[in-house]
Amino acid sequence: MTDSISSQLEQVRQRLAAAERAAGRPAGSAALLAVSKTFPADALRSAWSAGQRAFGENYVQELQQKCAELADLGIEWHFIGPLQSNKTRIVAECAHWMHSIDRLKIAERLSAQRPETLPPLQVCVQVNVSGEESKSGCAPEEALALARAVAALPRLNLRGLMCIPEPTADQAQLAGQFAALRRLWQQLRDEGMALDTLSMGMSSDLELAVAEGATLVRVGSAIFGTRDYH
Numbered sequence: 001m002t003d004s005i006s007s008q009l010e011q012v013r014q015r016l017a018a019a020e021r022a023a024g025r026p027a028g029s030a031a032l033l034a035v036s037k038t039f040p041a042d043a044l045r046s047a048w049s050a051g052q053r054a055f056g057e058n059y060v061q062e063l064q065q066k067c068a069e070l071a072d073l074g075i076e077w078h079f080i081g082p083l084q085s086n087k088t089r090i091v092a093e094c095a096h097w098m099h100s101i102d103r104l105k106i107a108e109r110l111s112a113q114r115p116e117t118l119p120p121l122q123v124c125v126q127v128n129v130s131g132e133e134s135k136s137g138c139a140p141e142e143a144l145a146l147a148r149a150v151a152a153l154p155r156l157n158l159r160g161l162m163c164i165p166e167p168t169a170d171q172a173q174l175a176g177q178f179a180a181l182r183r184l185w186q187q188l189r190d191e192g193m194a195l196d197t198l199s200m201g202m203s204s205d206l207e208l209a210v211a212e213g214a215t216l217v218r219v220g221s222a223i224f225g226t227r228d229y230h
């Protein structure tokens with residue numbers, strides 16, 4: 001497993017570097033988050049040995065378990081899944097980043113529960129760029145107000161926006177969703193918010209996301225293999 005994870009990780013790094021070059025962007029301007037949901041702690045150790053430092057998890061219980069089990073490594077933990085308000089404490093205590101803030105109540109709880117001994121939680125507001133009703137994320141027209149309110153919370157540091165586009169084989173439609181997030185992000189920056197993070201792009205579409213300005217791509221299956229549950 002270690003061998004295949006390190007070689008798959010290397011392939012993803014090369015894809016990312018090629019995408020940066022193709023977009024005329026500096027090397028390293030798009031960071032790689034390794035999405036390790038459903039994979040065992042050993043898989044994360046393999047990726048860590050191959051130099052990966054930032055890992056993303058979707059499920060609170062799994063984040064909590066892996067944080068404890070891998071405490072010796074000093075991983076940078078990113079929570080990227082939907083979060084219920086009764087589970088915010090675990091994220092406030094374990095994570096360095098939280099990408100999926102979609103309502104103020106969650107942000108307020110995270111800020112209140114962030115331990116004083118830790119630096120502020122780095123956060124992104126998740127936006128539903130596809131308009132699908134089933135999708136999480138705030139509506140684009142709510143993003144500015146939510147971002148302002150989140151930025152005012154004392155124990156959170158608002159870094160940017162995140163999206164999960166509607167899956168489609170239509171590249172132009174996908175690019176349009178990424179571009180919509182980037183425009184919104186630019187609008188918030190024009191309003192004076194110091195945002196540096198555009199969290200978009202996954203295994204199948206990271207090139208397109210980098211072309212549209214992603215500063216962080218969230219890649220799971222291309223590194224760890226196909227997930228057989230969740």
Ligand SMILES: *Cc1c(COP(=O)(O)O)cnc(C)c1O
Binds near residue numbers: 035202203219
């Ligand atoms: C699972 C997941 C990813 C990674 O998806 P892959 O297609 O496996 O690369 C990225 N972002 C979020 C929010 C996810 O839930």
